[in-house]
Amino acid sequence: MINDSFGSDNHSGVHTEILKAMEKVNVGFSIAYGDDEYTKRAIEKFYEHFGREIDVYFLYNGTATNILGLKAVVDSFNSIICAETAHLNVHECCGPEKFIGCKLTTIKTDDGKLTVEKIKPYLTGFGDPHVAQPKVISITQPTELGTLYSVKEIKKLADFAHKNKMLLHVDGARLSNAAAALNLGFKEITKDAGVDLLSFGGTKNGMMFGEAVVFFDKKLSKNFEYIRKQGMQLASKMRYISAQFEAFLSNDLWLKNAKHANEMAKLLYEKIKNITEIKVTQKVECNAVFVMIPKKYIPTIRSKYFFHVFDEMNSIARFMCSYNTTRKDVIVLSEIIKKAVLEK
């Protein structure tokens, strides 16, 4: 049997604290669709972390969180600027285009990160009805390539967006890993840095399902209840999402989980960085390690540990660590890689 500890952080199971929290709310009847006490408590937790001037909504998954959050602030004739590697662009099967009607304007990057300089040339056609009107800059934090935006970098993008009457969206499917890596709170790396709306992830850091859209300006969310329902993402038995978020955001569970995942990635990096036949292609700042491995070695390694080849053309593998990736698995994997490469 293949071990897939490094396939993705959503190959992990549910953290026991979270599962316990779900069991705990499984008593009696409870009003559906989020008007229950458990959901109020979970929202209170979001207030603790982000302040009370937010509007937060729970959804089933990350793709929907991105698409429906953006739908709330983007018209069909708008464009969203994002990196070519953005999940929004690559892995949502043109859901944004389908559900919003808008265009994604994609920008090539080496590290998955947008900068003001890279965006500038694409901000044309304001006021010209032939041209999709730029409305949102969407960044992923950490990026799909495991890299991080500093608070300063986010602020710069936010200022630039606002100067152009645009908004800054953060796809934070792994925001916990970013906060842990930056050693900062959620609010400091989002609201305080000028972010306008956030996709906040739970599933990739120990939850079973459930993500949240966080609006930092309540004017942006005024229609979101309808958008969520029409967008097929209003959970009837909401309490089971809420219970997860309450546990996730209590007692630093999110932080412990994220820190561990990040550390495992760092450890893997340390163990393999000196193998000359392979090459780590991105900074290891969170819980992912991207490694160029000659094609011939891949089957051997993969026969022991499952992982995704992220970039087939350049034979770049992605090793993703999770809250429950063990130190032992990391070490064994690094040895398998070493052995595969040397044996050849």
Place this chain on the structure above:
Amino acid sequence: MINDSFGSDNHSGVHTEILKAMEKVNVGFSIAYGDDEYTKRAIEKFYEHFGREIDVYFLYNGTATNILGLKAVVDSFNSIICAETAHLNVHECCGPEKFIGCKLTTIKTDDGKLTVEKIKPYLTGFGDPHVAQPKVISITQPTELGTLYSVKEIKKLADFAHKNKMLLHVDGARLSNAAAALNLGFKEITKDAGVDLLSFGGTKNGMMFGEAVVFFDKKLSKNFEYIRKQGMQLASKMRYISAQFEAFLSNDLWLKNAKHANEMAKLLYEKIKNITEIKVTQKVECNAVFVMIPKKYIPTIRSKYFFHVFDEMNSIARFMCSYNTTRKDVIVLSEIIKKAVLEK
């Protein structure tokens, strides 16, 4: 504190057998998005119940199951014929229109049931490009008014649909209750009766979340994987839906749950049918009891047991029973109703 045992069958918690099954699969890593062993086993259970010539996909909720299933077989220039009371029409916030682009042609009924006679006048404009082309007849089994289609009635609708090159869709959010009431298997009341595609519900009968689209003709589902993903309904940690369905479809759990809910509705009906001030407005065939109660009595009753006033204009209350509605609650409720009405 108000007891809401009769608010909706999705106010219930998760059946302990199902919760146990979810805990059981919470071990180690598992490939995401449905390529896992647990999902294979759950699909196998569907084969047991429906035969192997089906294609089945798991989604998060019922609204999505209806909309995305229909999206697979309906073009944007098509119309779907349904009852005016259909969930599809009333309670999905025009999600079908938004996501499919199509028209819902709605038909007034007294009991929530469509018939060939009622549909016929609406089947016009075939071949006329100005007119939305009728493509699907969608029925709910049991209906939103708690009534049931017999197998014969379904067959008649299916034959009629096929004769007109249309398809028959069943919204089976509560299909278990129908099967239990008809004392028949799932296959007998769907595939064998000519149904082409089915929204199969779990959440309203003891599951936490998770519904299924069942295609009875594999040609209909050929693009469904893309539709599900684009439709924001592909669960990453799929095993937790699959585990639920496996338990739900094993050891007659679905049947026991549904039977009990149906019995509680019958019991409530027996207890209140002779109260002259109120009137049961629909046949009690499954787990719902619709009762016209003069407006003035409603606050008193509702202060003890939560329920929905389904039709404000005619003051018709809906009492929905669930797998965990207790005999005691039914009796207490019936006494509260009696008392409220007599005291006046």
Place this chain on the structure above:
Amino acid sequence: MINDSFGSDNHSGVHTEILKAMEKVNVGFSIAYGDDEYTKRAIEKFYEHFGREIDVYFLYNGTATNILGLKAVVDSFNSIICAETAHLNVHECCGPEKFIGCKLTTIKTDDGKLTVEKIKPYLTGFGDPHVAQPKVISITQPTELGTLYSVKEIKKLADFAHKNKMLLHVDGARLSNAAAALNLGFKEITKDAGVDLLSFGGTKNGMMFGEAVVFFDKKLSKNFEYIRKQGMQLASKMRYISAQFEAFLSNDLWLKNAKHANEMAKLLYEKIKNITEIKVTQKVECNAVFVMIPKKYIPTIRSKYFFHVFDEMNSIARFMCSYNTTRKDVIVLSEIIKKAVLEK
């Protein structure tokens, strides 16, 4: 050869005054997409008729004018209330659903006219995210059944709409015929009566192509330039629409054309109203005559003059008169009808 003078008012050709106006602007180069002098002049004509507080946009056809105008004021989670017979509902191939995403809530009527009383039962679910939110009442003036709303009736609907935070839209594909019949100006029967936005028709009253969306509140139109372009309705050589509208709205051309069409319908009515075998089913208030004619007579009559059988089930024919329907054709048609019926 069959004469189709009564098929539809869009079977007519282009009025010579209008064709001349098009030829007149066919000189040299002209900036495209509406930034030209001809378009400014045509808009000035709209100001003359409707006052200057309007925003007006030219489009190719009536279907687009309805759909895109409504798109400007309706969100995807909204519903539009209209008569079951509305062009919007019956003859736009679910374009409104596709392009706006919204629901059409349709109301049965005998004469194609909505009233406050008929609408009231459908205004439910405000604030409930499961339910499409009512946003617009859309009426057709004159209706698809040739009947007319009085100014008083429109005012009542407008007040009712506004009281419910909704808007009143008028599909005025034949608004000229209504104004002519009511002996009032365009402004009096729209803006002054509380209408919020208008689809203003030209093609059915002597133009070649070209319709206009008129917004009576500029806040409603703020994104319309993008909506029109994205909606595939921005004409490059706009001057040829503008020239038509300028001529149409000058020297009472619209009025003369409409009056004549209305008179021809009245004449037809007078000539056939006493034939006992047939029955005029709607008031003849504009340019349409609806007549129940037993099925057996229809082929004979139709072999001389083309017309549409509007309602196959009840065998109701529609005779539509146009600006160039001749008195002679009306008389000959009436005689053919008489003869067909008597010969039997």
Place this chain on the structure above:
Amino acid sequence: MINDSFGSDNHSGVHTEILKAMEKVNVGFSIAYGDDEYTKRAIEKFYEHFGREIDVYFLYNGTATNILGLKAVVDSFNSIICAETAHLNVHECCGPEKFIGCKLTTIKTDDGKLTVEKIKPYLTGFGDPHVAQPKVISITQPTELGTLYSVKEIKKLADFAHKNKMLLHVDGARLSNAAAALNLGFKEITKDAGVDLLSFGGTKNGMMFGEAVVFFDKKLSKNFEYIRKQGMQLASKMRYISAQFEAFLSNDLWLKNAKHANEMAKLLYEKIKNITEIKVTQKVECNAVFVMIPKKYIPTIRSKYFFHVFDEMNSIARFMCSYNTTRKDVIVLSEIIKKAVLEK
């Protein structure tokens, strides 16, 4: 007054032969929506040029022709590969995304032309439901940069598309100019080269309005009548589009017009190619001349002749010639450019 002979080929008026043809059909009544004799005759003309195995539909404008033609063959979960400069991508206000739901995958080019080599890296993710499925390669002939594909180049792209189970679409808004430049017939540069569907333009070469979708495989067009109507592009008085196309495709009118426009562009090129301060940036193969002109000279030149600055950042002007651009205007323009540049 500014002369805008070089602004765009849609700043031209209507060719007199075409206007005459429109007047000629302006007699009596004619069945609407394309079921008329004039439309049959126009379609016959298309058969003459493209062979009889085609399906052709008339629409109002080019944006719609691209979007609705592609809608017929593309599902919402598909992607369309096109050049970053494609009209489809830049100048249709994300209409393709809105109306089809699909993704445009855009490729950077220097000359507006796609090649197999450029496309290859983007053809990934076939069969992966997370990824938009590539379905169409869309090229513009001649390109938005005035360059031409040879028949050999088109064939290569068509073969490549078909090998990948994709289709080749040609945006032929200016196809006449391409055919004239290549000295080939329409069929030779489309159907015979493997093109699957074509947007065929008329407006930019002397028509008033009206474009056509040509399907080279009738299976592709089976739903197009509904798509056109729902897409708000079914003209009621169709005869006025048909009459234009009949004239356009008769007596080599299209060819004479296109040849002249091409010649004028060549002439302009000859006149300015040796001015050292400016630089022609694209091959002049059809009717457009792209010239890098230092920013400071532009106002002077533009005060005499209107033209678009196509690329603000690099100060690249586009001079577009038309069927009625005069030799004199070309010479005067070239002298103005020369003078502006020298005077500085």
